[in-house]
Amino acid sequence: MPAELAVGRTAGIAEPRLDGGRLFWLEQRPGERGRTTLMGRGGAGAAPVDLTPGTWNLRTRVHEYGGGAYAVAGDQVVFVDDGDRCLWQVTLTSDGDPATVAEPRRLTAPPDPERPRAFADGLIDRGRRRWIGVMEQDGLDRLVAVPLAGGEPELLHQPADFCGDAVLAPGGGHLAWVSWEQPFMPWERSQLWLAAIDAAGQLRQARPIAGSAAGDPQGISVFQPLWLDDGSLVAANDRSGWWNLERLADVSALGPDTLPRWQPLCPMEAEFATPQWVYGLRTTAWDGTRLLAAACRQGRWELGRLALDGGPWEPIPLPFSDLAALSAEAGRLVAVAAAPAIGQGLLELETASGTWRHTPAAPPPLAAEATSLPEPLGFDGHGGAPTHAWYYPPRGGSHAEAPLLVKGHSGPTAMAGTGLNLAIQFWTSRGWGVVDVNYGGSTGFGRAYRERLDGQWGVVDVADCAAAARAVVAAGKADPTRVAFEGGSAGGFTVLAALCFTDVFTAGAVRYPVTDPEALLAVEHRFEARYTETLIGPWPGARALYEARSPLRHATRITAPVLFFHGLDDRVVPASQSEQMVDALRQRGQEAELHLIPGEGHGFRDSAVRTAVLEATEAFFRRQFHL
Secondary structure: OOHHHHHHOOOEEEEEEEEOOEEEEEEEEHHHOOEEEEEEEOOOOOOOEEOOOOOOOEOOOOOOOOEOOEEEEOOEEEEEEOOOOOEEEEEEOOOOOOOOEOOOEEOOOOOOOOOOEEEEEEEEEHHHOEEEEEEEEOOEEEEEEEEOOOOOOEEEEOOOOEEEEEEEOOOOOEEEEEEEOOOOOOOOOOEEEEEEEOOOOOEEEEEEEEEOOOOOOOOOOEEEEEEOOOOOEEEEEOOOOOOEEEEEOOHHHOOOOOOOOOEEOOOOOOEOOOOOOOEOOOOEEEOOOOEEEEEEEOOEEEEEEEOOOOOOOEEOOOOOOEEEEEEEEOOEEEEEEEEOOEEEEEEEEEOOOOOEEEEEOOOOOOOHHHOOOOEEEEEEOHHHOEEEEEEEOOOOOOOOOOOEEEEEOOOOOOOOOOOOOHHHHHHHOOOOEEEEEEOOOOOOOOHHHHHHHOOOOOOHHHHHHHHHHHHHHHOOOOOOOOEEEEEEOHHHHHHHHHHHHOOOOOEEEEEOOOOOHHHHOOOOOOOOOOHHHHHOOOOOOOHHHHHHHOOHHHHHHOOOOEEEEEEOOOOOOOOHHHHHHHHHHHHOOOOEEEEEEOOOEOEOOOHHHHHHHHHHHHHHHHHHHOO
16 A cells, blocks of 8 residues: 555545534545645535635644634534634525535634634524634633624633533523643543523523532543533533543523532443543534434444433444544434544434444545454553553464554554554555554543553553563564554654663654653643643652653663654644754764654644655665565
């Protein structure tokens, strides 16, 4: 498989929404330098239409990672354009066909360069003709309203730090949203807030009704509030140790001093949520009659129905093991779905009958028999703890002389899933085995599994990835002299730390890596500004730990060749982190290759760049392993 086919052609799909019988979704196009456009489709048999053609680029920059780039209700669509970071509005045709829309109209003025601001994660309050969402400015999130006629944002609520996931109750009488504050990330401690909306559109009696604040004794995270037609609220809550769904009935009757009584809907060892790195994440949906959800068990996602009276989980038989971004209405559901041999696409489901169709983002690039399927790999990780990974055998089968590529995901709270990953197939088609590791800290295995990494970043992840490689070698499936390790961002940190502190890996490749955790403390990236307090320890009291874990400070320990890629526009992990690491390696004669990429930030979007990175990585490893 050529690199261009693996990473350069397939469009990304995100944030599908059903509204009024129409389907909308975002499509990220690598061939257009990563431009994201809004697609729409009318009734059955209608062709999809690009609603924001040309130079529009729907992307938000709130918290740098963005998400939540558009909202739709009735004939109104509001989106954020990356060119000026403003809110824009378009009106759909009166017959409901999205094929013809008016020219977009700017709702908010371009920001003052001295006080930049960013919008994201909004909804349309149809009754009051306004957009409600998040505005980030002056180092704080704000919950604001912007009239659909245009104008300056009006402050609705000022959280202590961060907020998002606002949802409007049926009838428009209440608003619920999620809030969290430093030093915690939203998957560590967050709260679900509720407020009444008065006749003037202002929020009244705002208060938290679930979750935990920074000072509470127990860490609890909440995720994605969802209103049902009867006025009750559903949200995921991990107070049991798993992100399970709970329901709060008769919300409108909840007094300001009444203790909310949440009812667990279906307690089980499964995750009905995911870390909120970006806005627009949805794992639960209401189709007007049924509550549907995606649940993750042992690294695989499944779709199912839940009874509101606490009945059993009812899985819906589908061939997909990666599911995200659920939206439903009137007995119909849409989601982004993939499987080990099926590429990412739009899943459309009739929820009563179970009838479905899947529209891939691109034609299948591989025959089923040519696809390497993931095999679950269980092994003893750090401290002997049971740990999980997916092993992909090389095409033609595993053998003791095969080179092995270990992958460390970013996050570090992400998850190695099982949806068709063409970048992995690129390697297996060339005779490599690949092991994609769910090291301690990964999502999908409960809160305790995530918390293994607390205070242990650079220890648990390193030990788990090294143990995964050893397990594959011990099974006679890889050559111990040809074990490479690659990762990006936090995964890049794990790669470099593993090269410093283990002898398992014989080459490494990193993209926009963290090379010195202490240097992150000086970066003006608010979302993760204090994340290292959880991962390593509070600064400056834990200074010795920061120094002990820093690959930059232990560069003399690295004896394997390393390949670096870093975007010059990266505001999350500046390119100076890679430059300093490469200088430290070269000063002692160690081989280090550096590619600095103009116009790219934290995560590469342009197809030409992604293709070149993959090709250069393969060439580097082939040279090192004499393949």
